[in-house]
Amino acid sequence: MKHKSRPPVVAVTGLHRGENPQPGPAVTASLRRRFPDLRIIGLSYDPLESGQYAAGLDRIDAAYLVPYPRLGHQELLKRLDAIARKDPFDIVIPCLDSEIPNYLRLQRDLAKRGISCVLPDAKAMQRRGKENLSKLCEDIGVPTPATRASSNLDELLVFAGSLGYPTYVKGRFYEARLVHSPLELRIAFDELMQAWGGPVLVQEVVVGEEYDVVGLGDGKGGIVGSCTIRKMLRTKAGKGFGGVVIADPSLDKLAQKVIRALKWNGPFELEFVKSPRRPHQLFEMNPRFPAWVDFPSQLGCNLPARMVARMLDAKPIPLADCAVGQMYVRHCVDIVGNIADLAQMASTGERSGPRPIHFNSR
């Protein structure tokens, strides 16, 4: 990264911490733990994304609306150029799956503008895609639930029939529905096609404990650092609202296999499910930090800070091993905003961030 006369500025996306919390505020908090004075701007899709109003460690210094990913990379670039003219930034950390394809297309354009973005290789990104994960796992010998991806409803109905019901129906980027009949599958297929486009996935239901690995790939097949948890609390949508650090060598080996095969560069989250007496099965690989990434950061394994230090050509930040038995529980809070801030964001597409909270004041 080029040396700039001003301190570096980082842009982070995925700011909403609702019932399906996005990773942006956790990435922001992790960065502030290591770089308290870092300027962080939020790239947001909606004036009501909760991270815009946070005033704690996860606060942002300014927020800007950006176009939805489906509008394509050129629209995104235009908007990023407009933002950079007003509020220059050096690093962008995309935190949502649906954004990554656009950032991959823009990587060179952004580099020309002096903006860095750590992304996997396009082929690796494709191989870990929901529609291709089954094939990847088969190629490298990692167990995975039986899955079929198709834009053809009839094909999926036949496959679901061979699995038996209930079965999962999943969108290309997000959402998983448990369906109990061909009729429910048809409805889910139509809705998911409409929301995310094809293909839609039908996946075997594997009942068991879920395990997640967050890590940072070095782009050469190695893992710079990682933390493995068992999800202790799961929402109806399967989101982990609590987790405990574990040490399972068999899970470590599976993670290493995947990252080595993909020569993965940058952040990742591997999601496994384990039925009793069966091996861990990889059911998803996310190409970004997860929403719980600030948990290992609090244990001394600050992966976002490590990544940003690398992008700034700074001395590598040491990563501690996450102590087995450390756990987190997600706690939702109400944060105060002012309708004037919402109005500003809605009408101009930008606003300054909230003032930091000083806990020793009133």
Add this chain to the structure above:
Amino acid sequence: MRRKRSTARSDNGTGAAKSSTLRFYGDEFIFDTVSGMFFRISSTAGLILRSLQSGTRPDRLADEIQERYGISRSAALRDVELLRNDLAGIEALDRFAP
């Protein structure tokens, strides 16, 4: 992948006992560091698991229970067998089963 700390270490300040992959928190709570599963257990089950973890031969367990609780040998034998049958159904703990 970074190596996790050895699981065969004590938890300073947490009150957990040393074990290979099973941690004891008092007499009635155990945590398996590999699977991440934790269990509320009876104090008798805790005693049996601690004994097995520390290398007590299964045929000596009833003696320990009898001695600790002052119950008949037949009752002690039954308690041990019932617990070990239960453990056989729990993957995280089935290494303690017959």
